Amino acid sequence: MSRIHLSKADVTGVEEQYLLDAVRSGWVAPLGPHVDAFEAEIAARVGVKHALALSSGTSALHLGLLELGAGPGTVVIVPSMTFAASAMPVIYTGAEPVFVDACRGDGNVDPGLLMEAIDTLQAEGARVVAAMSVDLFGRCAEYDQIVPGLQERGIPLIEDAAEALGAAYHGHPAGSFGAAAVLSFNGNKIMTTSGGGMLLSNSEDLIARARYLSTQARQPVDHYQHTEVGYNYRLSNLLAALGRAQLSRFDGMLARRRAIRQMYVEGLSGLPGVSFLGRDDEIRGDDEDNCWLTCIVLDPAVTRVSPTQLIAELAGEEIESRRLWKPMHLQPVFAASRAFVNGQSEQLFDRGITLPSGSALQDDEIERVLKVLKSTLAVSR
Numbered sequence: 001m002s003r004i005h006l007s008k009a010d011v012t013g014v015e016e017q018y019l020l021d022a023v024r025s026g027w028v029a030p031l032g033p034h035v036d037a038f039e040a041e042i043a044a045r046v047g048v049k050h051a052l053a054l055s056s057g058t059s060a061l062h063l064g065l066l067e068l069g070a071g072p073g074t075v076v077i078v079p080s081m082t083f084a085a086s087a088m089p090v091i092y093t094g095a096e097p098v099f100v101d102a103c104r105g106d107g108n109v110d111p112g113l114l115m116e117a118i119d120t121l122q123a124e125g126a127r128v129v130a131a132m133s134v135d136l137f138g139r140c141a142e143y144d145q146i147v148p149g150l151q152e153r154g155i156p157l158i159e160d161a162a163e164a165l166g167a168a169y170h171g172h173p174a175g176s177f178g179a180a181a182v183l184s185f186n187g188n189k190i191m192t193t194s195g196g197g198m199l200l201s202n203s204e205d206l207i208a209r210a211r212y213l214s215t216q217a218r219q220p221v222d223h224y225q226h227t228e229v230g231y232n233y234r235l236s237n238l239l240a241a242l243g244r245a246q247l248s249r250f251d252g253m254l255a256r257r258r259a260i261r262q263m264y265v266e267g268l269s270g271l272p273g274v275s276f277l278g279r280d281d282e283i284r285g286d287d288e289d290n291c292w293l294t295c296i297v298l299d300p301a302v303t304r305v306s307p308t309q310l311i312a313e314l315a316g317e318e319i320e321s322r323r324l325w326k327p328m329h330l331q332p333v334f335a336a337s338r339a340f341v342n343g344q345s346e347q348l349f350d351r352g353i354t355l356p357s358g359s360a361l362q363d364d365e366i367e368r369v370l371k372v373l374k375s376t377l378a379v380s381r
C-alpha cells in the first residue's frame with residue numbers, strides 16, 4: 001500500500017528540464033537570471049510592483065516586519081490561528097507579538113477583535129507598528145473589513161499569504177493586500193522551490209531596503225563595508241529555476257487542489273457532524289480559495305470521534321493527516337504574550353483535521369481517504 005501524504009511536492013519532467021538548464025548555464029551561485037525572472041513572474045501573477053525572492057517565507061516575514069518598523073519597544077498584532085512561522089519573526093525583530101483570535105467559519109483573524117485589540121493597546125500607550133493577516137489554508141482573510149479598519153487607525157498591514165498563492169478576495173489576488181506580503185515555497189505548499197519565499201510590495205523603497213538587508217547589508221562600494229547588521233536570505237538561481245517550472249504548471253496544480261476539495265465535499269456530503277472549514281456560505285463562497293489544504297471540522301456532539309482518533313485510523317491505512325494549527329496563544333513559547341481571544345481558534349484546534357490535498361494525488365487515492373473517513377465517522381454514531 002503506497003503512502004498518501006498531506007501535501008507532497010508535485011514535480012515532473014518540466015522541473016527537471018528547468019533545473020538542468022540552470023545547472024548547464026553555469027549560474028549555480030546564489031542569484032542569477034532565474035531569480036530575476038522568477039521575481040518578475042510572481043509579481044505579475046499577484047499584481048504587485050516589486051518582489052524579492054528569499055530563502056523562506058519566514059525570512060520574508062522577518063525582513064517585511066523590519067521594514068515596517070518592528071523592533072524593541074513595538075508591538076505587532078498576529079493572528080493566533082496560524083503556523084508558528086507567522087509569529088517567530090516578530091520575536092527576531094525584538095518586537096512583542098500580541099495575538100488575536102479567529103472567525104468560526106474559516107479560522108481567519110476576526111476583524112472586529114483585531115480592531116478592538118489595536119484600540120485597546122493604543123489607548124494603553126503601546127506602539128503598534130503593524131498588524132498581520134494570515135490567509136489560512138489558502139483562503140483570504142476578510143479584507144473588506146481589515147483594510148479600511150487598519151487605514152483608519154494608521155496601522156500598516158503585513159499579509160502572510162504563505163499558504164495562499166492563487167487565492168483571491170473579491171477578484172484581488174492573495175499577496176496584494178498588505179504594505180508588504182509574504183509567500184512561501186516550502187516543500188508542502190501549492191508550489192515549491194523545495195525551500196524559499198518571496199516578499200512582495202508596491203513600495204520600491206521597501207523592497208530595495210529588504211534586498212540590501214538580505215545580502216548581509218553590503219554597502220555599494222568596492223570593498224566589504226557594512227554599516228548595519230544584515231542577513232543571508234537570498235534564494236539561489238537553481239531554486240528559482242525550480243520555482244519558474246512550478247509556476248509554468250501553476251494553473252493546473254491549482255485546479256487540481258480545487259477538484260480534490262470538491263471530491264471530499266461530494267464524498268462526505270450527508271455525513272452529519274462534518275463540515276468544511278471555509279465553506280460557510282453565509283460568510284463567503286469558496287471559489288476564490290486556492291484549496292491548499294482541505295480541512296474538516298467534526299462536531300463532537302454528533303460524531304463522537306476525536307481528530308486524534310480519526311488521524312490514527314487514517315495513519316493505519318498509510319494516510320497522513322494532521323490537526324489544525326495549535327493557536328499561538330496556547331503555545332508554551334508564547335505563554336507570556338498577550339492575546340485577545342474569543343474561543344474560536346481553540347475550538348477549531350480541538351475539532352479540525354487537514355486532509356491529503358496535494359495536486360499530484362490521484363482520484364483512487366482520494367477514494368482511499370474517503371473510504372476510511374466514511375467508515376470511521378459512520379461507526380462512531
Ligand SMILES: Cc1ncc(COP(=O)(O)O)c(C=O)c1O
Pocket residue numbers: 055056057058059082083085086134160162163183184185186195196197
Ligand atoms: C502561515 C505560514 N506562515 C509562514 C510560513 C513560513 O514559510 P517557510 O516555511 O517558507 O519559512 C508558513 C509555512 O511554512 C506558513 O504556513
